[in-house]
Amino acid sequence: MAIPLRNTIYDKVKEVGSLTDVELYRSLTSDGLIIPEDKYNKLLLDLEILGLISVAWITKDERRIEAIVIKEEVDKIDEQNKEMMEKDYEASFPGFEK
Structure with missing residues (x-):
């Protein structure tokens, strides 16, 4: 089963985290993936629409491509509630002592 180009x-x-479109294309070519320019641009656009990467123009002919990392925020109150529920659940068994 082939892995999609996207x-x-x-x-x-x-x-890598961030690189230029030229560096990315060279890296793909060195791996044996020859992609036409229009398909390459479409794949970058698709990934940007999906919110996975960010593409910004550096110069007239070069773009910066960065991976978007979504950090999951931990809610302290939810964590405390979860801990209390676990303790209550464990304490509900007869003969359980901690």
Whole structure:
């Protein structure tokens, strides 16, 4: 089963964090993936629409591609509630002592 090009491109960008479109294209070519320019641009656009990467123009002919990392915010109150529920559940068994 072949891995879709979109996943391959995203994995490369995520691995490095940020690179230019030229560097990414060279990296893909060195891996044996020859992608026409229009398809390459479409794949980058798809990934940007999905919110996985950010593409910004650096110069007239070069773009900066960055992986977007979503940090999951931990709610302290939810954590406390979860701990209390676990303790209450464990305490509900007869003969359980901690």
